[in-house]
Amino acid sequence: MNLKTVWVLVICFCIGTLIGINSSPVDAKEEILVYHSWATKPNPEALQMVWGNFEKEYPQYKITENPFPFENYDELLLIVMGGKKVPDVFVHKPGSAVLSFIINGKVEDLTSFWNENNLDKAFDPHSKQLCSWNGRVWNVPFKRQIYHVWYRPSIFKKYGVEKPANWNEFIDICEKLKAQGQIPILETEKYPWSVTFWMEVGLLGTTGADFYKRLAMEGKESWQDQKVINAFGYWKHLIDKGYINSDALGLGFADSYGRMVDGTAAMYYQGTFFPARLFPMFPELDLDYFLYPMVNPEIQRNLHGQADGWFIPREAKNKKGAFALLKYLAAEDTQKLFVKMVGEPVASVGVTAEDYPTYPNCTILGKAAMEATKYPRWNTIELSAPQILAHEFERSICQKFLADPDMTRLKKDLASFDEMSKREWTRIRKLESLEFWKQ
Numbered sequence: 001m002n003l004k005t006v007w008v009l010v011i012c013f014c015i016g017t018l019i020g021i022n023s024s025p026v027d028a029k030e031e032i033l034v035y036h037s038w039a040t041k042p043n044p045e046a047l048q049m050v051w052g053n054f055e056k057e058y059p060q061y062k063i064t065e066n067p068f069p070f071e072n073y074d075e076l077l078l079i080v081m082g083g084k085k086v087p088d089v090f091v092h093k094p095g096s097a098v099l100s101f102i103i104n105g106k107v108e109d110l111t112s113f114w115n116e117n118n119l120d121k122a123f124d125p126h127s128k129q130l131c132s133w134n135g136r137v138w139n140v141p142f143k144r145q146i147y148h149v150w151y152r153p154s155i156f157k158k159y160g161v162e163k164p165a166n167w168n169e170f171i172d173i174c175e176k177l178k179a180q181g182q183i184p185i186l187e188t189e190k191y192p193w194s195v196t197f198w199m200e201v202g203l204l205g206t207t208g209a210d211f212y213k214r215l216a217m218e219g220k221e222s223w224q225d226q227k228v229i230n231a232f233g234y235w236k237h238l239i240d241k242g243y244i245n246s247d248a249l250g251l252g253f254a255d256s257y258g259r260m261v262d263g264t265a266a267m268y269y270q271g272t273f274f275p276a277r278l279f280p281m282f283p284e285l286d287l288d289y290f291l292y293p294m295v296n297p298e299i300q301r302n303l304h305g306q307a308d309g310w311f312i313p314r315e316a317k318n319k320k321g322a323f324a325l326l327k328y329l330a331a332e333d334t335q336k337l338f339v340k341m342v343g344e345p346v347a348s349v350g351v352t353a354e355d356y357p358t359y360p361n362c363t364i365l366g367k368a369a370m371e372a373t374k375y376p377r378w379n380t381i382e383l384s385a386p387q388i389l390a391h392e393f394e395r396s397i398c399q400k401f402l403a404d405p406d407m408t409r410l411k412k413d414l415a416s417f418d419e420m421s422k423r424e425w426t427r428i429r430k431l432e433s434l435e436f437w438k439q
Contacts, residue, residue: 030060032321035090039075046341061321086313087320094130095383103431109310111137126377127347130307139309140330141347145271146372147304148289155266163290170293174243186265187248189253192394196381205295209302214386219425223418236405276343279359305377307347345369
């Protein structure tokens with residue numbers, strides 16, 4: 001072998017070694033696999049900005065996201081979490097939607113993470129409450145939803161009515177609108193997650209939070225209680241009087257945009273995601289809100305609200321990266337960036353009304369979000385009750401009642417449902433006794 005050949009081999013070896021070093025797994029970015037259901041604009045664009053900023057701050061990591069359709073997210077995530085490859089981080093609605101993951105030891109207990117990062121200062125107690133179960137914290141809150149009655153001021157002005165201060169004034173508005181051929185209230189109940197809302201308004205507006213918590217969130221009250229039946233009675237009045245659109249069971253949430261924009265209905269009880277998605281499409285639309293009408297003004301006001309948050313599966317492959325991502329997502333600057341792009345409320349106490357996007361003739365989003373911080377907030381029954389109960393209540397009780405508000409049949413249905421509730425809570429308490437967070 002001549003000298004020239006030796007030098008060629010040496011140079012090739014060195015180049016190969018350098019290439020090997022540069023492409024070795026040691027220097028490769030660590031993947032953080034994220035699952036979420038925020039696939040509707042402008043959520044994807046906002047998340048891309050969030051992921052990009054995170055990767056700049058933590059260059060050792062690379063976010064890989066897997067967005068699922070919202071309507072199928074619960075079912076798909078159940079399948080994924082039961083499989084061999086779980087995400088490192090996933091977002092989910094709080095409460096019953098993830099209760100099975102918690103009590104079966106599928107997600108990380110984040111109580112120590114919460115305390116170590118002093119997150120009591122980053123989030124208010126109500127947001128923390130929505131993230132907790134059995135005194136332990138299970139997720140980091142991010143996107144909030146607050147439920148209000150959204151209405152068209154131009155329609156109110158046309159018929160000479162003003163937003164109500166209580167239930168009696170609300171009924172008076174409905175009667176005046178109906179007399180003029182105007183549908184007062186829009187309901188969209190094809191997908192049953194929202195079908196309980198007006199029943200719950202009657203319940204919270206007459207009993208307050210304590211009974212509601214004990215009934216839906218703790219299984220310590222009976223669904224046959226007269227307070228529950230009375231709440232259905234307030235909803236029945238709205239149905240019987242024709243204050244609600246007759247085709248409610250044939251409409252989904254997406255249909256609400258057209259119905260409210262064209263003025264078919266004057267009012268719609270829904271979360272803040274409704275105007276947040278509506279305004280970018282119709283920036284000139286007049287839309288305002290009022291807090292749901294209290295049936296009994298002497299009862300302390302509580303609002304429907306939720307705080308969608310980020311979870312870490314116990315079987316996550318990259319837990320170090322997952323905890324780094326959660327710390328970043330909990331930061332005030334991150335949540336301010338997200339709300340500015342999306343418009344839906346976030347959980348950080350440092351976010352103000354000025355951080356929300358503005359639209360012509362309307363700064364309603366920031367105003368609605370800030371007003372909600374004055375009151376305790378609770379999940380709707382969809383997220384409060386254990387999922388099997390919530391779904392049964394929505395379909396077999398509430399959708400059935402909306403189609404035919406027969407009180408005699410309702411009492412029989414509630415009796416059967418009450419027995420189902422007792423069985424499910426007995427099962428849950430047995431699992432709780434195992435102290436799953438210690439396993």
